[in-house]
Amino acid sequence: MAVARTITRFGKLDALFANAGVLGEFKPLAVTEAEEFDALIATNLRGTFFTIKQCLPVLADGAILINASWTAGGVMSGAGAYAGTKGALQAMMRTLAVEQGPRNIRVNSINPGIILTPMADDVIDPVFAARLASHTPLRRNGRSEDVAGIGELSLCQNVLQSWLTVLANDKRAIFQAAAHAQRAVSFLHSLQSETDAQAAA
Template sequence: MTNHSARFDGKTALITGGTSGMGLAAARRFLDEGARVVITGRDQVRLDAAVKELDGGDRVLAVRGDAADPADLDALAAGVEDRFGRLDVVFANAGVASFQPIGDVTEAEFDRLTDINFKGVFFTVQKTLPLLVDHGAIVINASWTLHRGMSGATLYSATKAAVHNLSHTLAAELGPRGIRVNSVSPGYIETPMFHAAIPEEDHEDVVAAVAAGRFGTSEDVAGAVAFLASDEAAYVNGQDLIIDGGLVAAIADQIV
């Protein structure tokens, strides 16, 4: 069995939206595998709680800021440079969910989602790129909904399709520096955002559509992100890794 405990020794990983769910699990995974970790979030209380939970000492830097605000991202880059001097991995994870029929989408909600889910990812990469070493790795958090149409997800899916496309275009643009860019498309992953979006009474019907017969965990996603960021994925570039228990590719057997 391969020992992954030191894959990121001496490396620095940035995880935006790292205070809970997939972001926090990814931060823990990178920390456990030897990395120095930078996490971001908008809420200082949640940031402080995440730092305490990670218990990584001076290997953890928490920076409060809004991923949709380029000025906050400038401050983030400055903070990372001052503390660690470089980045080896960027996991552009910060994002929000929003589900409603297209007729109910307001301009304010359109702007909010595109600001966080697309603009935020775009400028996270742009602002941190000068710190990212040659042969580093970028992983973008997309969604299974970009692969399969889902009623009520027009706006959300479009923002995730946009950031997935960045993995193609940035892989080409950053190829001369040896920087790999990939995305992950999580399915139904049990996170605070998942529980806020899907009522408890709907869980049985939702999981019935998953061939694996269960919801995913944040750790499932964290493992995939760590793989894509590691040297084990040295020839994986411009790809999307769907982590969904078969939701997109397989029809769940619901015959009793």
């Protein structure tokens, strides 16, 4: 229904930010109950899967961005069940990128660190949050607007993002990405030169 309403109102779907997620209760895997694990799977994995599935038929020449987590590749005691769902999202993202590439649909994910939201406050107390922040380069945890900026960049169809997608098991991607990055930098330099010339005129 939500997808149909979007098409009715805007005429098309350009991008999807798949952000369904819950933290659950952080505890060791050995004492995590099946019902708790199933609840995480239901929202974090199945919720994201069905959101993407419903949007794919009407999404063309666009982008999908999946909100995963740093725990998909890192380790934090007590976050095993949650991290398992986020690792699964990473695997799903890589496969989707290959499958949807021929439709010119870019698929990526972001892996935020600790983001201070009301949902996180239910799991992470201020003392623990401060300890986590002390291990980051900027000595602070993330905010919602930090993720929003990255998401906007990843979903926008412009000279810098129009080619960015996951290419699994393809060494050529390294050289292609380097070439595109070089062209993007050249574009930015020319744009800056034009701006400087206009300001001097």
